[in-house]
Amino acid sequence: MERSFKMKNNNTNSTRSNLMKDNELFHVIHKVPCGDTPYVKAKHAQLLEKNPEMAIVWFWKAINTGDRVDSALKDMAVVMKQLDRSEEAIEAIKSFRPRCSKNSQDSLDNVLIDLYKKCGRMEEQVELLKRKLRQIYQGETFNGKPTKTARSHGKKFQVTVQQEIARLLGNLGWAYMQQAKYLSAEAVYRKAQMVEPDANKSCNLAMCLIKQGRFEEGRSVLDDVLESRVLGADDRKTRQRADELLGELEVSLPLRRDAEMEDVLENILDDDFVLGLEQITTSSFRSKRLPIFEQISSFRSSFRNQLVC
Numbered sequence: 414m415e416r417s418f419k420m421k422n423n424n425t426n427s428t429r430s431n432l433m434k435d436n437e438l439f440h441v442i443h444k445v446p447c448g449d450t451p452y453v454k455a456k457h458a459q460l461l462e463k464n465p466e467m468a469i470v471w472f473w474k475a476i477n478t479g480d481r482v483d484s485a486l487k488d489m490a491v492v493m494k495q496l497d498r499s500e501e502a503i504e505a506i507k508s509f510r511p512r513c514s515k516n517s518q519d520s521l522d523n524v525l526i527d528l529y530k531k532c533g534r535m536e537e538q539v540e541l542l543k544r545k546l547r548q549i550y551q552g553e554t555f556n557g558k559p560t561k562t563a564r565s566h567g568k569k570f571q572v573t574v575q576q577e578i579a580r581l582l583g584n585l586g587w588a589y590m591q592q593a594k595y596l597s598a599e600a601v602y603r604k605a606q607m608v609e610p611d612a613n614k615s616c617n618l619a620m621c622l623i624k625q626g627r628f629e630e631g632r633s634v635l636d637d638v639l640e641s642r643v644l645g646a647d648d649r650k651t652r653q654r655a656d657e658l659l660g661e662l663e664v665s666l667p668l669r670r671d672a673e674m675e676d677v678l679e680n681i682l683d684d685d686f687v688l689g690l691e692q693i694t695t696s697s698f699r700s701k702r703l704p705i706f707e708q709i710s711s712f713r714s715s716f717r718n719q720l721v722c
Contacts, residue, residue: 451475452485465492476509483517486510490524499531519545519554520563526584535588542585549578579609586617595624612638612645616654619662628662635659 446453455471458464472489476482486509493502503525510521522545529538548554555561560571582605589598602618615638622631638646638655645651 450480451478452481455485455488459488459492465496468492469496476512479512482509483513486513487517487520487524490521490528494528494531499528503528503532503534530584530588533591535591538588539585539592542581542588546578546581546585549574549581575609579605579611579614582608583614583617586614586621590617590621590624593624595621599625610643612643612648612651612655615643615646616651616658619655619658623658623662623665626665628665631662632659635662 446456451471451474455468455475458471459468469489469492472485472492474480475485476489486506490502490506493499493505506521506525506528510518513521522541526538526541529535529541545554554577555574560573561577562569563572582601586598586601586605589595589601599618599621602614602621605614606618615634619631619634619638622628622634635655635658637643639652639659641647646655
């Protein structure tokens with residue numbers, strides 16, 4: 414009798430253990446957290462039920478009840494972007510990010526950058542990118558370390574200082590291009606290529622040069638891509654884009670590069686290109702230019718001299 418009871422009890426424990434393992438495996442496979450909180454219900458609605466509207470309802474409840482606010486706010490903004498509610502997502506982040514931890518602010522900034530881009534709010538995107546570059550220079554982002562931990566699609570990975578600077582510069586260059594500030598975009602992309610060159614940024618640099626009528630320089634940059642002299646040049650889509658830009662270059666007529674361009678230079682060059690250093694009053698920082706922009710003054714003078722010639 415006692416032996417039978419023990420066997421039954423062992424079987425019950427074994428069944429319970431197997432159920433717990435199956436439950437854990439289910440959550441790992443579907444990348445949803447365990448529990449019955451508003452945030453968990455939001456993730457279930459988002460990932461399992463494929464009901465983004467209901468997910469947003471639960472994300473709001475999670476934020477308002479203090480349930481994993483960092484993750485809830487960021488995930489809700491991503492879902493809103495997918496539903497073309499990016500403006501609403503921007504306002505949500507701005508309103509509720511004070512409730513989030515200091516460690517989550519960087520990832521919220523990255524979401525905001527994408528949202529600004531989606532909404533065409535280029536001025537705000539540019540200012541945020543400049544601020545993030547300044548934070549790297551001041552040691553606030555990496556805390557003096559060569560790498561930091563980032564997360565994407567639920568996976569953690571290491572990002573180096575060079576990779577982060579190149580990523581931010583790439584976004585900044587693209588934002589300048591949307592504002593038709595091609596000279597500023599060119600300078601940014603050249604700096605990005607010095608930090609971590611790749612074929613996609615080479616194509617963007619070539620586009621900046623073509624827009625300025627500097628066709629031979631643009632051709633030289635595209636040749637580097639098409640002849641696989643740049644990292645990532647083997648990517649099919651990148652090579653296709655380089656071919657398209659080369660075709661655009663071939664059919665373009667040379668633009669006038671005389672004194673008339675001097676009159677419009679201020680419209681295509683960002684006068685605050687050194688990240689608003691004139692607004693910083695601390696003498697210890699005023700004397701320092703960001704290394705990634707240290708050549709902008711000579712770059713601008715050189716361009717003006719070209720116009721006169």
